[in-house]
Amino acid sequence: MKKEVAIGIDIGGTNTVIGIVDRAGNILAETTTPTLTNTDIREYLDSLTVKINEIVFQQNNTIEVKGIGIGAPSSNYFTGEIIGATNLGWGERVPLVELMREYYDYPVIVLTNDANSAAVGEKMYGGAQGMKDFIMLTLGTGVGSGIVVNDQLVLGHDGFAGELGHVITQPDGRECGCGRKGCLETYASATGICRTVSEIMATTNTKSELRNVAAESFTSRMIYDAAVKGDELALKAFALTGKMLGKAISDFVAFSSPEAVFLFGGLALAGDFIFTPTKEAMEENMCFLYSEKVKLLPSELDGAKIAILGASAVVWQEMKN
Amino acid sequence: MKKEVAIGIDIGGTNTVIGIVDRAGNILAETTTPTLTNTDIREYLDSLTVKINEIVFQQNNTIEVKGIGIGAPSSNYFTGEIIGATNLGWGERVPLVELMREYYDYPVIVLTNDANSAAVGEKMYGGAQGMKDFIMLTLGTGVGSGIVVNDQLVLGHDGFAGELGHVITQPDGRECGCGRKGCLETYASATGICRTVSEIMATTNTKSELRNVAAESFTSRMIYDAAVKGDELALKAFALTGKMLGKAISDFVAFSSPEAVFLFGGLALAGDFIFTPTKEAMEENMCFLYSEKVKLLPSELDGAKIAILGASAVVWQEMKN
Numbered sequence A, B: 001m002k003k004e005v006a007i008g009i010d011i012g013g014t015n016t017v018i019g020i021v022d023r024a025g026n027i028l029a030e031t032t033t034p035t036l037t038n039t040d041i042r043e044y045l046d047s048l049t050v051k052i053n054e055i056v057f058q059q060n061n062t063i064e065v066k067g068i069g070i071g072a073p074s075s076n077y078f079t080g081e082i083i084g085a086t087n088l089g090w091g092e093r094v095p096l097v098e099l100m101r102e103y104y105d106y107p108v109i110v111l112t113n114d115a116n117s118a119a120v121g122e123k124m125y126g127g128a129q130g131m132k133d134f135i136m137l138t139l140g141t142g143v144g145s146g147i148v149v150n151d152q153l154v155l156g157h158d159g160f161a162g163e164l165g166h167v168i169t170q171p172d173g174r175e176c177g178c179g180r181k182g183c184l185e186t187y188a189s190a191t192g193i194c195r196t197v198s199e200i201m202a203t204t205n206t207k208s209e210l211r212n213v214a215a216e217s218f219t220s221r222m223i224y225d226a227a228v229k230g231d232e233l234a235l236k237a238f239a240l241t242g243k244m245l246g247k248a249i250s251d252f253v254a255f256s257s258p259e260a261v262f263l264f265g266g267l268a269l270a271g272d273f274i275f276t277p278t279k280e281a282m283e284e285n286m287c288f289l290y291s292e293k294v295k296l297l298p299s300e301l302d303g304a305k306i307a308i309l310g311a312s313a314v315v316w317q318e319m320k321n
Helices: A041-057 A096-100 A114-125 A190-203 A220-228 A232-256 A266-270 A272-285 A303-320 B041-057 B096-100 B114-125 B190-203 B220-228 B232-256 B266-270 B272-285 B303-320
Strands: A003-011 A015-022 A027-034 A063-071 A081-083 A108-111 A134-139 A143-149 A260-264 A295-298 B003-011 B015-022 B027-034 B063-071 B108-111 B134-139 B143-149 B260-264 B295-298
Touching: A003 A041, A003 A303, A015 A041, A015 A303, A027 A041, A027 A303, A041 A063, A041 A096, A063 A096, A063 A114, A063 A303, A081 A096, A096 A108, A108 A114, A108 A303, A114 A134, A114 A143, A114 A260, A114 A303, A134 A232, A134 A266, A190 A220, A190 A232, A190 A266, A220 A232, A220 A266, A232 A260, A232 A272, A232 B232, A260 A266, A260 A272, A266 A272, A272 A295, B003 B041, B003 B303, B015 B041, B015 B303, B027 B041, B027 B303, B041 B063, B041 B096, B063 B096, B063 B114, B063 B303, B096 B108, B108 B114, B108 B303, B114 B134, B114 B143, B114 B260, B114 B303, B134 B232, B134 B266, B190 B220, B190 B232, B190 B266, B220 B232, B220 B266, B232 B260, B232 B272, B260 B266, B260 B272, B266 B272, B272 B295
Parallel strands: A003 A063, A063 A108, A134 A260, A260 A295, B003 B063, B063 B108, B134 B260, B260 B295
Antiparallel strands: A003 A015, A015 A027, A134 A143, B003 B015, B015 B027, B134 B143
């Protein structure tokens, strides 16, 4: 019997990554192709599909492709289009799914939000297997979220649901790239913790090796490394970050009463430094209805492979619906 | 052909209300029976079912009952039990659905959260017909919420989802009955607006007829009446209430990107006094992704009949799933 697989594709600004993934989340093959921007989209799709066919062919007829999941910027799950992604230079509206159907018979699904794909990936291959209600928070440069309710991804009426990074955690707080102030992502992202380090430097006399580094050069990794060495300021930064994140999570819980909240991404790799204060603040601020009921867990997915895993997982999820 | 109906039951602390409701939300018959507390639950169910049978019988065989929806305090949708409702005096765990099945063959569903029933009622009979993603906020003594995502009620892993009244809107804000501080319901409920009146009295010199009333005697109706007469303090109170509510809604939108948010309950009846500042604050605080996309609407359901309508609506919703 042939092995059922899904093809996961991640269209980035420079490169497109393609992977063949089985139901267990094993990547059987992987390849990349340049994202041909500022050209006719068909030219790009011609080269993309050649690459797809190549790795499918290499499987020597041992696989059965069940569908293609694509993570693409500014795309819309409902219409299958990429809309207003000017940087790609393929025009205002690109009917990606429709065009892909000229090449393939199996289902093609697009999803724009990385955190949505990560959530579906976690559900299919990771720690959320068997869970019907959970929230995935991706703590990277920004904070993204993918929410699963009643066993389904929450997309909203327009496909834009799940932007918990832009919930205002601190009224009149830090300036956010979205034009507002106090969004969760200005505190609980990799860049947020760097801002927190600057803030602690300004408001306390806490000694730290980080004081010798220009703010612009801070990285969350650097703060983690300092924390591991016991740097007091770095430890404070993690404590404050966890506090903001935990408070925010306690509010998210009042929305969907999830079984678990997963943390994914750079900041989540800091382990106890981030999980301990987050869990503490979460329980401290939680409405009693939810006390000690909601798990806070690290993602079990390989961060480097999340784009492909997530995109492919959407195929399995779609088949189930 | 017989008319398909659902029976909606609302178990209150003193009385139980029973209604026969058709698919269009018309109440064909309605009756009440005392809620026999501190007794054997079977004794209560015997008298309840006699009453149900009575109004069903009166329909002269013109109806076909498709199911029974029950709104009961501390009940659990998933297990069909009433758990820990000590004031009812029926014991710690009452297997309500199981017991009702000894009397009837058709489906019996329990739902604890009034706002959840209201949401389903709005979807089946009111302004949310045809909407797959919306949020219902009930602004009564407290603030309740019922959330519909992907055409389904959000219940969460334990049935306790949708408590947006207990999202912290103002860090370190007003004391809430839940033991925490700054919950939305301390601002945007009927009692919340009374507290706001007291606050404005304390912090400003704004003249008002309300200054002659003891704080304990304030009602949201009284504040509404004063606002209608142009009382400046009452108008300020609505403006501030709408501001807090609108800010909170803009965060809820980032979760599920709903097509609309419905307001229901005493405070929602204040019309423009509450809708105008709420809509304004909502758009002012909204992440650009959702700007001008989300409708803010008054519930179209009869407030006095909501308990029966909501409970019956759950039957139709269940049949669809």
